[in-house]
Amino acid sequence: MFLFLVVALAVVVAAVTLAVVGGGEGEGPLPEVAPERLQDPLPPDRPLDRADVDALRFPLAARGYRMADVDDALNRLAAELAERDARIADLESALAGARAAAHVSIEKPQRGQEDHQ
Numbered sequence: 001m002f003l004f005l006v007v008a009l010a011v012v013v014a015a016v017t018l019a020v021v022g023g024g025e026g027e028g029p030l031p032e033v034a035p036e037r038l039q040d041p042l043p044p045d046r047p048l049d050r051a052d053v054d055a056l057r058f059p060l061a062a063r064g065y066r067m068a069d070v071d072d073a074l075n076r077l078a079a080e081l082a083e084r085d086a087r088i089a090d091l092e093s094a095l096a097g098a099r100a101a102a103h104v105s106i107e108k109p110q111r112g113q114e115d116h117q
Contacts, residue, residue, distance in 0.1 A: 042076055053077070 042052055056073060058065040 042073060048077065048080055 042048060042056065058069050
């Protein structure tokens with residue numbers, strides 16, 4: 001019985017080895033599989049919105065997520081956030097300038113009103 005188990009184990013190990021290495025069929029070991037990519041990548045033709053980020057799902061790799069996919073998404077989000085921050089700063093600066101100009105024009109009396117007092 002023990003001899004039978006040893007022979008059976010040897011046959012199983014040989015079969016698995018031949019399957020992985022390629023037992024004469026095909027051109028070698030297991031065929032290469034294309035890496036899994038994002039199903040729905042971020043839209044390149046418009047700014048991102050909350051729904052794009054909520055729908056973003058990264059494919060799993062052998063040890064977690066594919067770093068390239070995560071890096072691409074984070075770089076895109078960082079660039080868009082920096083662009084929006086710059087736009088907000090420009091708008092706040094323009095608003096402050098408009099308020100200052102309005103404040104100065106209110107404080108200066110007009111020429112015609114000066115003479116009547």
